[in-house]
Amino acid sequence: MIQKVAIVGGTHGNELLGVYLVKKWQEFPELLQRDSLKCVTLISNPAAVAIKQRYVDRDLNRCFAANDLADEDLNSYEDRRAKEIAIRLGPKDHPLADVILDLHTTTSNMGISLLPSSKHPFNLRLAAYLHSLYPDIRICFGLQHGQDAPMLRSLSPLGYTIEVGPIAQGVLNADLFQRTEQLVHEILNYVDAMNQGNLPPVPSMVTVYQAIANVDYPRNSSGELQGMVHPQLQFKDYEPLPPGQPMFLSFTGEEIFYSGETLVYPVFINEAAYYEKQIAIVLTEKQRVDLGKG
Amino acid sequence: MIQKVAIVGGTHGNELLGVYLVKKWQEFPELLQRDSLKCVTLISNPAAVAIKQRYVDRDLNRCFAANDLADEDLNSYEDRRAKEIAIRLGPKDHPLADVILDLHTTTSNMGISLLPSSKHPFNLRLAAYLHSLYPDIRICFGLQHGQDAPMLRSLSPLGYTIEVGPIAQGVLNADLFQRTEQLVHEILNYVDAMNQGNLPPVPSMVTVYQAIANVDYPRNSSGELQGMVHPQLQFKDYEPLPPGQPMFLSFTGEEIFYSGETLVYPVFINEAAYYEKQIAIVLTEKQRVDLGKG
Structure with missing residues (x-):
């Protein structure tokens, strides 16, 4: 109750x-x-x-x-x-x-x-x-x-x-x-x-996204930002990101790729309040959960 | 020079x-x-x-x-x-x-x-x-x-x-x-x-938008917000707004309409920094300007 x-x-x-x-x-x-x-x-x-x-x-x-x-x-x-x-x-x-x-x-x-x-x-x-x-x-x-x-x-x-x-x-x-x-x-x-x-x-089943890691923006040794979320990733929360796809674009135009080995589903992409927390993107795994009988 | x-x-x-x-x-x-x-x-x-x-x-x-x-x-x-x-x-x-x-x-x-x-x-x-x-x-x-x-x-x-x-x-x-x-x-x-x-x-010609008036959010007598930019107007900067179209939606669901008599083109719709300036929308007129010969 x-x-x-x-x-x-x-x-x-x-x-x-x-x-x-x-x-x-x-x-x-x-x-x-x-x-x-x-x-x-x-x-x-x-x-x-x-x-x-x-x-x-x-x-x-x-x-x-x-x-x-x-x-x-x-x-x-x-x-x-x-x-x-x-x-x-x-x-x-x-x-x-x-x-x-x-x-x-x-x-x-x-x-x-x-x-x-x-x-x-x-x-x-x-x-x-x-x-x-x-x-x-x-x-x-x-x-x-x-x-x-x-x-x-x-x-x-x-x-x-x-x-x-x-x-x-x-x-x-x-x-x-x-x-x-x-x-x-x-x-x-x-x-x-x-x-x-x-x-x-x-x-009886539901899809959930389980956070597995945070990814920071590219920064220099003083912690100063060196790039931005890649245009191909911006606003693509919950969409699949396979290994090798672009994640960031440096201010000078270099692409930085997702170097993990598994398919992930990014969330909190370019959240304003997370710059200070050193989080550009939160990587999640997509899971199906069996709820059993209600 | x-x-x-x-x-x-x-x-x-x-x-x-x-x-x-x-x-x-x-x-x-x-x-x-x-x-x-x-x-x-x-x-x-x-x-x-x-x-x-x-x-x-x-x-x-x-x-x-x-x-x-x-x-x-x-x-x-x-x-x-x-x-x-x-x-x-x-x-x-x-x-x-x-x-x-x-x-x-x-x-x-x-x-x-x-x-x-x-x-x-x-x-x-x-x-x-x-x-x-x-x-x-x-x-x-x-x-x-x-x-x-x-x-x-x-x-x-x-x-x-x-x-x-x-x-x-x-x-x-x-x-x-x-x-x-x-x-x-x-x-x-x-x-x-x-x-x-x-x-x-x-x-030789160019289109410009000339601001003619600011419109504030609906507020009560203490200045407290009573509504938001209407969903039909949100993100519609530079699109024509004819008289009688909705501008705001109050928190309790009432629509508030544009009561002017001329076609206008709103800009700065729902700009975060303008809440404190009592500006929800800047109304502009669309004009064609003759540049003459360069």
Whole structure:
């Protein structure tokens, strides 16, 4: 029985879609009402939202490692905020919020991507159900998933980071706003139906993308950028990248190729916020997962 | 005779294309060598580039009004920087840089747009020539053009702000990087040929877009956003917008229509940096300009 669903926006202050969806639901809470569950809404990083920046001191969505939450000496704005949020939605071993949905945007062409908090069957079945409704949504496991991860979503094993793109930082996109809103409503409908023993039919198999490695931009020995994502790869998130295909183009025009030995499916291609994390591309493997019987 | 061309990047620190093009040319200055002219390159807002933000204190590209340059009491970082740049490239009435090219990006779908510093025949003829080489470039006069404008380009009557998009803030786009690089080379080739009396043939007519009004987002009485650019208008820069067509979609789903009486051509649609300037869309009129004989 899932009693409480938390819907979070503004974990990054320049990702406006989640901020304005949460504000809408705070103004019209009746939109989130379902018979068998309670929704809580949260703007998680209000100071970053106010200055329209990703963060004030450090990335809030990397402040939720259990060790960091327990470390009283960490007291940047975001570290303090993470501790407040953990009290409100956590703790990790027995969260007050049964399901957490954390709404993000990306400059990558990832459409609507669900990044599950764990491999819990609930997350996989719900994702498979949503994929049956909206065949263009994708399910992607990060390098860090499960409750050891430092992301906000890790406060509960159930739920997702929902990444929506491509959207530039600091702008709203009406089409993706409406599609994300609809998706969240379908999640609430599913949970409500499940609580009432009326689980809708769920496909028995689902395709997921499992992150296996990060690739940085070409840089010189001082760390200065020397190139860009190759035009043939830009906006090609989730498309197959075979060995030997171009990944980067240097500023002086040289092509740099994917030197791995296996077929991969890149995601987070040219995400603005990941330049500082030394990530140009996240490589994933495509997998089929058997969900068994629901 | 045009002796000095200034190529400027990083007027906004989160618009990376100009920053990395200028850095490339600073590393390989021979690429800019032409027989009859000298190029100078400049990263105009290095402090903003270092923090990857549009500006430190205020928008540098609004600091070049003659009154502000003369006002010793204005001493924000960008006001001080504008005065330094005016000494290096100006003054407005007799600039050291004959031609100024200031490289920007936009989150709007404006392709490569030339925003001329004035209606000087040089700017129009060169723009017409470039349009004959690259039919997808556009020529757009802002509401503020001429040397009364507060933009960096206003230090000289000759030259352009070059806007390139759509590009999210904080990212590079390899295709647009290469196309912008090629365009700047063609500008230098044209000026060099003109200096040597070998002006290439120039079309006698050119299409320009003249800004006539700004339109803000729907907001409530506290100034808070109440809606977004309509999905039918998003990314439709330079496409005709007839009276009665939808412009915005409120967060609660109501459509808001263009209520003007004339056909317009919107630009800067949903530009991230213009939310704070209360500009959602810049309306332009399409005009044909007779260039006469070269």
